[in-house]
Amino acid sequence: MTESTNHSGDDSFPPALGDTSTQASPRRGLVVLEGRTTEARNTTPIDLLRASMRSISIEAGRVIIGQQDTPQPLTFCLLSGGHALLEGLPGVGKSLIARSMAEISGLTFRHVRMTPDLEADRLVRELCVPADGGRECLYEPCFANLVLADDIEQLPPRARAVLLQAMEERTATMEGRVWTLPSPFVVIATRNLPPLHGPHPLTERERDSFLMQLTIAYPSSRDLARIVGRTTGSGSTPARQVTDVVSVRRMTDLVREVPIARHVTDYAVRLVLATHAKDPSAPPLVRQYVVAGASPRGAQALVLAAKAAALMDGRYNVAFDDLRYLLIPTLRHRLTVRSAASEAGVDPDMILQQVLRAIDEEP
Template sequence: MSESDVQEIDQEQDLAGLENEDDLALVARMREGREQLVEEIRKVIVGQDSVVEELLIALFSGGHCLVTGVPGLAKTLLIKTVADILQLNFSRIQFTPDLMPSDVVGAEIVEEDAGHRRLVFVKGPIFTNILLADEINRTPPKTQSSLLEAMEERQVTAAGVTHQMSDPFFVLATQNPIEQDGTYPLPEAQLDRFMFKIELGYLSEAEEVEVVSSTTRVIDRTVAHPLSGEDILAFQRVARQVPAAKSVVEYAVRLVHATRPQSDRAPEYVNDWVSWGAGIRASQNLILAGKVRALLHGRFNVAYSDIKALAPSVLRHRIILNFHAEAERITPDELVRRLLNDVPQEIAS
């Protein structure tokens, strides 16, 4: 079955998924809002169009992002710009080796009032809409783990009391992939909670000329605010109504299964190079992000092309390679490229 056949089948499901006129208007608003957001981001950020698209897909999906790149590629500036445009509450934590969990989630302090003492929970910077976890791999796993509950369940438990997070809530973390002194590898449980691992590359020569020209003179970088937090929450709700054909879901699951050693779907090179493959969150994120990408590209159904386009960012941080792969200089991205070529879209019945 070709991709066009899948789309024709899904057209029959469109009305079941998005039959409300308000929903269709919301989809139109999402596409318009995406264009407005990109226009505002470009006032500050030059290039990185694919990175911006994936970051917006994560926001519209309700997912968290890990942004990786060498110093000076505007990782932090990109995240701060998005928060500014959306006018969401924003907190930045500079992760350092001496950072403690209480510096992230907050702590109980003794408060005295009219001679009476009581414990009061003072919320930490995690209680925000967008949390920039800058250089997240520079703090020990004990402090990194303070993000786990908030990222998955949108709540924080302290001293036996559960505190709900604000909606929307995103963790957008950065890390430097080349400077490893004084860093701590992110635990697999932490990595798995990021929908995407987005890698920033160097700009082209023309783009770098534009950056240098614009940053070495006086320029107005004031941005407009086309969308709000309420808009983002509405986009997240409508995206989940987008239908995905069973064959497309099966392809996403088949692709994820192929990353797991000893799986009957795994090619021989996966058994040779991979210690641990991606878990079920990878399959879920492929479909959910695929729904948002489909809407942003003018479609009301998820296509194979959506899964293939998003697979590198969804899978690269969920595949743990062994020393054989490292000896042969195989990277997770190279493995995903091979799987996209080798895993069939359809299985003959």
């Protein structure tokens, strides 16, 4: 995504950004911008915001090798308050990506391995960070901010329903009491590429609960050599914390305050409607292969992620480019396609690319 010209006038931005306690570094008065720590007193509110958002993405790109297309949209997902589904072959770093995002963002983290024998009650307990003697953990459960649901398609339906409830309602039931989950509460789930899917494939409704699906590609020969060198040597490259949970919470709130013009919203709506075979604007691949298009939740996800993208670019408004950039990761998992599509070598990404070509910005 390219840098756009900022609109002038900080007074039009939400006042909360002017709070000097909003910071992009765990140390007060400092921000980490483009890998450098600088004094925050000379920065504008939008600089503080962009520093926080961009630092998360940049640091993730430094730690995660060979996945250049993953850190930025995953940052948008995190700051939109949504959940992410990572799909890829075993061993390509899906778990590392989730753990790194938690460490970089200063969020508490739980890695829960989904197994066929994991019961619902035990799953809820697995969402908690082990008590370390702190007062806040003595008398009530400490649920993690970011949960890695590793190999989610191994989880049986009853336990998965509990996880989906936590994702959608931000609550969990333990020992007969309903607990409110922390803010933020983000689930990053992983699953293998077909035909290596688990015994309990995600249903259309379950997939719709994820704001994004990101495909984790197998590394190139050059990247694989870097991975081998980094992981088999004596040194290590730990992730640096560049922000904290309070800042993430404020950024998530601010994302929703970004305005979007009516004609830009209209473009998002027309893109989503074009994924339905019966819609007059649907392109040929949609009419031929799509059984069910994206739901209204897909339109919400697209606009929220686009708002986060606009903020990272230093803009107070959503642009058409933001929607185009994020259409595929926010909608690819929401399309239900016929088996004939895979037989013809057509996947959801190809279908959505045709949607982008078919729908004009202005009606």
